Amino acid sequence: MTETERKFLVKSEAYKKQAHTRKRIVQGFLNTDPRRTVRIRIYGNTAVLTVKGMSNETGTTRFEWEREIGLKEAQALLELCEKDILEKTRFEIPVGEHLFEVDEFHGLNKGLILAEVELKHENEPFEKPDWLGEEVTGDVRYYNSQLSKQAYKTWKN
Template structure:
């Protein structure tokens, strides 16, 4: 059974801006189904497409099944079946043997930057880079699926 254990953090904008980082990847992401117990997501990058099914999050863990699909099909699904969508640039930052995925959101979520780290277990220990600030793992408003319904620009 597929499982994802992921923790989410906000970042310190000033430290992030001064960080030397690799080129980011543009991501277009939409949802075919979004409810409290499950989501079905389609993602298109510049080179690949993905279909992902996720279960309800408990702590930092949830069931996850992700499949690469042809990019043309991902774009068609986004164009014709997506109920809600967001866009972001994803950066992969290596730090002390772990890869942090940092999403810099655009569009209605511009101004929001979230760092995620995938773990082997919920009790796994790791060090935080100095550009990471507050943990938001259990705050549902930071779930990507919820950002398509109530975007960051509407929080204020």
């Protein structure tokens, strides 16, 4: 029940040609406390309730618990969520031995494209595709829970 992942900005749309799946995601947060976040996510006819704990010092590892729930339940829970509901399109791209998930955000987060790769352990080596940009692992501004409160378009450079 531990997730280890690294997160990156994406510097080109070349990932789209390599993607083997694409899905629209709608998600909201019932709780965005840094010590624990509770998320509702709907994609297609699937809905998931996720609880995440605090990240370690490097931002790569944290507790994650996830369960599939009914679509009607998820839609009702979205009505109870905090502030903004996130919408994004997720592309899944196999690269070497790993699967990258690239999220292209919509709405107030439009223009932000993030890639994540799940790892078995923090120092696991992985192949970096040429469209991968700056690493933002551990930068809380890029956590989905924070993007729902402080949208990318409102950031001051």
